[in-house]
Amino acid sequence: MGFIGKFLVFGAGLALLVGAGIGGLWYKLSQPAPIPKLELQYWGPGKAKADDITIKPFKINVSNEVLEDLRDRLDLLPPLTPPLEGANFRYGFNSDYLQKVVQFWQNEYDWRSRETFLNSLPQFSTQVGGLQLHFIHAKPREVPAGVRVLPLLLLHGWPGSVREFYELIPLLTAARPGAGFVFEVVAPSLPGFGFSEGAAKPGLGPAQMGVLFRALMERLGHKEFYVQGGDWGHVIGSAMATLFPKSVLGFHTNMVFLTTPLSQFRLLLGSFIPSLVVEPEHYNKVYPIVKNFMYILEESGYFHLQTTKPDTVGVSLRDSAVGLAAYILEKFSTWTDKDWRSLPDGNLEKKFSLTNLLDNVMIYWVSGSITTSMRLYSEAFTKQYLGLQIDSVPCIVPTAVANFPNELSYTPKKIAEDKYRNLVQFSHLPRGGHFAAFEEPQLLANDLWDAVENIRKIRFQSLSKIKK
Amino acid sequence: MGFFKKITIIGAVLTLISAVAIGVICLRSLPAPSLPEQYWGPGEPKADKTVIVPFKINISDHIIDDLNDRLELLPPLTPPLENANFRYGFNSDYLQKVVQIWLKEYKWREREAFLNKFPQFKTQVAGLNIHFIHVKPSKVPEGVRVLPLLLLHGWPGSVREFYDLIPLLTTPREHEKFVFEVVAPSLPGYGFSDGASKKGLGAAQMAVVLKSLMERIGFKKFYVQGGDWGSIIGSDMSILFPNSVLGYHSNMCFVNSPLATVKQIISSIWPSLFIDEDKISNFRSFGERLMYLLEETGYMHLQSTKPDTIGVALRDSPAGLASYILEKFSTWTDREWRSLADGGLTKKYKLINLLDNIMIYWVTGSITTSLRLYSETFNKAQFSLGIDRAQCTVPTACALFPNEIDYQHEFILKDKYVNLIQVTEMPRGGHFAAFEEPELLADDIWEAVYKMRLPPKGK
Numbered sequence: 001m002g003f004i005g006k007f008l009v010f011g012a013g014l015a016l017l018v019g020a021g022i023g024g025l026w027y028k029l030s031q032p033a034p035i036p037k038l039e040l041q042y043w044g045p046g047k048a049k050a051d052d053i054t055i056k057p058f059k060i061n062v063s064n065e066v067l068e069d070l071r072d073r074l075d076l077l078p079p080l081t082p083p084l085e086g087a088n089f090r091y092g093f094n095s096d097y098l099q100k101v102v103q104f105w106q107n108e109y110d111w112r113s114r115e116t117f118l119n120s121l122p123q124f125s126t127q128v129g130g131l132q133l134h135f136i137h138a139k140p141r142e143v144p145a146g147v148r149v150l151p152l153l154l155l156h157g158w159p160g161s162v163r164e165f166y167e168l169i170p171l172l173t174a175a176r177p178g179a180g181f182v183f184e185v186v187a188p189s190l191p192g193f194g195f196s197e198g199a200a201k202p203g204l205g206p207a208q209m210g211v212l213f214r215a216l217m218e219r220l221g222h223k224e225f226y227v228q229g230g231d232w233g234h235v236i237g238s239a240m241a242t243l244f245p246k247s248v249l250g251f252h253t254n255m256v257f258l259t260t261p262l263s264q265f266r267l268l269l270g271s272f273i274p275s276l277v278v279e280p281e282h283y284n285k286v287y288p289i290v291k292n293f294m295y296i297l298e299e300s301g302y303f304h305l306q307t308t309k310p311d312t313v314g315v316s317l318r319d320s321a322v323g324l325a326a327y328i329l330e331k332f333s334t335w336t337d338k339d340w341r342s343l344p345d346g347n348l349e350k351k352f353s354l355t356n357l358l359d360n361v362m363i364y365w366v367s368g369s370i371t372t373s374m375r376l377y378s379e380a381f382t383k384q385y386l387g388l389q390i391d392s393v394p395c396i397v398p399t400a401v402a403n404f405p406n407e408l409s410y411t412p413k414k415i416a417e418d419k420y421r422n423l424v425q426f427s428h429l430p431r432g433g434h435f436a437a438f439e440e441p442q443l444l445a446n447d448l449w450d451a452v453e454n455i456r457k458i459r460f461q462s463l464s465k466i467k468k
Numbered sequence: 469m470g471f472f473k474k475i476t477i478i479g480a481v482l483t484l485i486s487a488v489a490i491g492v493i494c495l496r497s498l499p500a501p502s503l504p505e506q507y508w509g510p511g512e513p514k515a516d517k518t519v520i521v522p523f524k525i526n527i528s529d530h531i532i533d534d535l536n537d538r539l540e541l542l543p544p545l546t547p548p549l550e551n552a553n554f555r556y557g558f559n560s561d562y563l564q565k566v567v568q569i570w571l572k573e574y575k576w577r578e579r580e581a582f583l584n585k586f587p588q589f590k591t592q593v594a595g596l597n598i599h600f601i602h603v604k605p606s607k608v609p610e611g612v613r614v615l616p617l618l619l620l621h622g623w624p625g626s627v628r629e630f631y632d633l634i635p636l637l638t639t640p641r642e643h644e645k646f647v648f649e650v651v652a653p654s655l656p657g658y659g660f661s662d663g664a665s666k667k668g669l670g671a672a673q674m675a676v677v678l679k680s681l682m683e684r685i686g687f688k689k690f691y692v693q694g695g696d697w698g699s700i701i702g703s704d705m706s707i708l709f710p711n712s713v714l715g716y717h718s719n720m721c722f723v724n725s726p727l728a729t730v731k732q733i734i735s736s737i738w739p740s741l742f743i744d745e746d747k748i749s750n751f752r753s754f755g756e757r758l759m760y761l762l763e764e765t766g767y768m769h770l771q772s773t774k775p776d777t778i779g780v781a782l783r784d785s786p787a788g789l790a791s792y793i794l795e796k797f798s799t800w801t802d803r804e805w806r807s808l809a810d811g812g813l814t815k816k817y818k819l820i821n822l823l824d825n826i827m828i829y830w831v832t833g834s835i836t837t838s839l840r841l842y843s844e845t846f847n848k849a850q851f852s853l854g855i856d857r858a859q860c861t862v863p864t865a866c867a868l869f870p871n872e873i874d875y876q877h878e879f880i881l882k883d884k885y886v887n888l889i890q891v892t893e894m895p896r897g898g899h900f901a902a903f904e905e906p907e908l909l910a911d912d913i914w915e916a917v918y919k920m921r922l923p924p925k926g927k
Binding site: 069079080081083085091093202309317318319327330375 | 470472473476537538546548549550551556557559560563664665666764767772774775778779780782787792833837
């Protein structure tokens with residue numbers, strides 16, 4: 001063979017090697033991880049005890065003492081460092097605007113009337129896994145003949161709470177003309193959030209929370225149910241659908257977030273061959289990777305801190321009501337629209353009322369739950385938890401994804417399908433950000449109704465095929 | 469030679485040249501930038517008042533009463549998870565003890581008198597009132613030169629860290645032909661120094677301000693010593709003003725350049741390429757260092773992006789401020805202390821002294837402006853100055869304390885610090901070297917400056 005021939009063979013061999021390498025890596029990364037087995041555990045203090053399974057009605061009733069203490073703290077706020085000239089919201093919450101929020105909180109926000117509002121949905125408390133769990137349980141008022149009542153577990157995230165669902169729930173429990181079903185909603189406060197007790201033992205990560213919620217649903221008489229969630233609610237719901245495919249009839253999410261090696265690898269390949277990963281009309285949501293990465297870096301300081309030192313920062317957030325408000329409300333600005341960082345008030349009141357925003361902050365404040373809420377981050381990123389590799393376990397439960405345009409990150413359909421093998425709906429909503437239920441309850445509700453309609457149709461079709 | 473053969477050889481040679489060129493471009497050092505003096509105060513630039521005014525710390529009773537009220541109103545804290553110790557951050561059970569001591573045993577007026585023991589001043593530079601300690605040696609024997617030394621603290625430290633160190637520097641030593649006159653400022657935005665009203669006051673800009681401060685005091689040439697941000701500012705100052713800085717001593721020498729990163733990665737896989745066999749046991753792999761940094765840099769990530777957000781809670785809660793700051797005095801002094809229920813805080817420090825430092829942040833309300841140094845330095849504008857990749861020709865000495873958060877060995881340091889006079893591997897001590905091991909640090913500074921003053925070899 002001449003030199004040219006040898007060179008060509010060498011080149012071909014090299015190309016084959018590289019191709020085989022990529023192919024081999026792809027194959028290895030696509031290998032599904034096994035479904036981990038998680039049992040119901042005891043998370044309370046001291047030695048494991050049996051749960052008190054009674055379900056008690058619950059009404060929020062904050063003492064006058066707590067309210068007076070809050071009033072004192074708001075009055076005693078020291079002068080805050082003014083923002084740098086022209087900073088707006090780029091260095092975090094603008095302290096000039098924060099003073100206005102504090103004044104509103106002091107002079108116009110009336111807790112007792114908000115408490116009545118928050119109590120307008122029926123609430124209960126019961127002990128699961130050693131923890132007293134608080135939940136809203138809203139049943140449809142009128143169920144027309146022939147309409148099925150479907151149990152729906154609604155899961156919030158951080159720094160949210162069940163408050164995010166107050167406008168959404170009535171849209172789910174009211175029967176719709178032409179629909180063969182209506183929802184019965186169970187919306188718990190995550191353990192360690194709001195009126196749900198936090199764990200005393202380390203290890204309560206999202207999957208373990210899923211185990212608790214499945215037990216909760218069973219206690220309420222629901223062996224099978226639908227799940228909807230965003231933020232941590234997505235992570236927990238996804239874990240439930242993955243771990244308990246026999247319990248979860250369908251999973252609806254408004255925030256898919258995958259960081260498996262396979263998804264990252266695909267994402268990288270997609271920057272060379274986009275068609276492998278994303279449709280042209282959604283290309284800009286994902287690429288250039290560096291731009292998205294920089295945005296995530298700018299916005300994930302809190303994430304990094306809470307994942308590693310929740311107890312440190314928790315002290316100041318427990319002791320300073322205004323500090324807590326700044327920390328939480330910054331997210332309601334930036335995660336609703338990242339461009340609002342260029343505005344002196346973060347445009348906070350564009351899509352939300354200060355009253356509603358403060359309801360959510362108050363839930364954290366009156367329950368003193370900020371530290372336990374942040375521990376969810378550290379428990380989700382321990383070696384043990386990551387070792388479960390739940391994201392790499394395929395989810396066969398029918399899944400629907402609602403993509404809101406201002407969500408923090410976008411996962412293309414092709415990558416979502418690596419994990420969600422039964423993706424029945426993948427919608428792109430016309431507006432809205434991270435707090436979809438709070439900001440655009442109608443859009444979210446409609447998408448959820450459509451998704452469940454789809455899921456039921458597919459199930460009946462396959463059932464009727466089996467019958468034939 | 470056939471046509472295809474020629475093409476192949478030319479292609480291979482071109483590839484090789486490109487690879488080397490890319491390597492050189494990516495890894496080469498850059499020239500020192502030049503930075504103008506800027507006005508950092510509010511509104512339109514005004515001329516500085518150049519008078520130097522004596523300063524005494526004198527906090528109103530109202531502030532102290534307010535502090536005690538807040539400590540008493542601390543709500544019940546979430547208890548730590550079972551066996552968590554300091555692994556999830558500051559242990560709240562231990563924090564309650566610290567708060568009790570703060571309320572019952574810490575006496576501010578006594579501490580204020582202690583803090584006022586060194587002569588202090590304020591003067592306006594670049595629109596900011598800068599606070600500084602200025603200690604002259606008391607009795608200077610015949611023939612002993614007095615050398616000005618700029619001492620720079622970091623975050624979450626303050627000039628308080630230097631109270632044991634300063635006398636060790638301003639007291640003449642037998643057989644030494646020099647002694648130090650120390651200027652220790654509070655960094656802009658820290659303690660009793662004003663913070664900037666305008667965006668952009670990063671480490672390099674602080675170097676400009678503090679060099680102007682030294683000139684205002686009367687020193688055109690001086691030595692610089694620093695740790696943490698003090699080390700970075702001192703390094704920047706040496707690069708920007710090599711004719712002003714006679715010598716630079718740091719207890720946190722660090723190089724952040726592409727070349728340093730490449731060397732770090734290679735030395736992780738093949739340490740003996742770069743480092744002596746007997747030092748290898750002291751050596752942490754890239755992976756180990758990365759994991760530790762990931763665990764410990766959450767605060768840095770938050771402060772570099774949202775200082776004003778977290779600043780509110782820290783301004784409003786003294787216990788929260790204490791927890792946030794004291795966590796560092798534990799972990800950065802010895803990372804093993806994360807396994808202790810009290811974070812080992814009192815193993816090397818007294819709570820009273822630790823609280824002095826916290827009080828400096830609290831009584832001045834300076835936490836937010838102090839955090840902004842992170843966001844003003846870790847951004848595109850500052851990186852594009854290229855100061856990370858510029859070489860420092862000023863005589864340099866590095867003291868490597870074993871429990872420092874992270875450190876690099878000589879084989880990396882010498883690429884940036886081309887005039888490396890001394891690298892000392894200290895027997896003990898962590899990040900807050902001046903506070904924890906003032907004698908070890910002082911001895912190393914004396915040794916370094918002695919060497920720096922020797923005539924260059926070969927003459």
